[in-house]
Amino acid sequence: MQIRRVLTDQMTLRTEARSAEGGPWQPVEPAEVLGYQSPFQPGWEAEVAQRRGSAPGDVVLPFQPLSFRDFMLFEGHFIGAARGWTHRFRPRTAAFTDRYERVARRTFPAYRPKPLFYRQPTYYMSNAHTFVPSGTEVPFPPYSEALDWELELGFVLKAPLLDATADEAEQAIGAFVVLNDLSARDVQIPEQDQAFGPAKAKHFMSSMSATAVTPETVLSTWTSLQTSVTLNGQVIARPDPSRPQWSLGEVLAHASAGERLHAGELFGTGTLVGGSGMETRRWLQPGDTLRLDIDGVGYVENQVVAAHAVAD
DSSP, rough: EEEEEEEEEEEEEEEEESTTTOOEEEOOTTTTTTSOOOOOOOHHHHHHHHHOOOOOEEEEEEEOOOOEEOOOOOOHHHHHHHHHHHHHHHHHHHHHHHHHHHHSSSSSGGOOOOOOHHHHHOEEOOOGGEEEETOOEOOOOOOOOEEOOOOOEEEESSSSBSOOOOOHHHHTEEEEEEEEEEEEEHHHHHHTTTSEEEEEEEETOEESSSSEOOOHHHHHHHHGGGGEEEEETTTEEEOOOOSSOOHHHHHHEEEHHHHHTTTTTEEEEOOBTOHHHHHTTOOOOTEEEEEEEETTTTEEEEEEOOOSSSSS
16 A cells, blocks of 8 residues: 655645555655546646645645545435434424434435435536645635535546446546545535535535545455544544445446546545534534544544635
């Protein structure tokens, strides 16, 4: 396994790698470790990092995603998030559904995914260019009152795919990262009720671990990796990745059906079970510091600030 990070170096970037956690960092060529050459110019990536406040020597994104598709792989998250959304935004309805579930001893039917979830992998496309690295301040969206976090495993392609099999697709994974798919929940459902995917609810910002790890170990063990969520120094959740509806190869094969995928495109598993504030009822507020960990992959940590506290 190789671990990769990228640092700013004046008006360009410097790439480093090490073979184990705690080992020394060594300079490498940009295409090493991930297995592909970035489609972006280093000067452009460095300029973007500096606009976000990075100084020379700061660790930035381990790669700039070319695109970002986010899947929904966990039935348990869907149900828990639907239940949590109802409690936050429809308390009278929640009182009824709670009674239903206590008496019937089963999930309220409207909380379950629609049939398509069980027939094929489903995903939405978000804004790949609003990713920030671990350590970046997260401004509370000025149009939202319900900022949420979501712990996900991300994976980036190192080779193109078209009409791939699941096995071929798995071989094209170049590295894994930890993702925080930040969400404005009070905006999300009204947007999706218009029969379009989420836009302002998701596109404003997502965060990524400062390191990326190659797939040798993670690919075969990701459903059993230990996780944790720490809010203001207190562990509040240990999300569960153990029961995905689809394998990573299957979701990539589905995405590549009739559509060419390219090296550098990023994918997310969707939120792990119990991996969001909507499920845990622990919503974000300005001043909060949140850390999301996946053992063997890395972590992403961000502090939430009021929107006006972030410079343009």
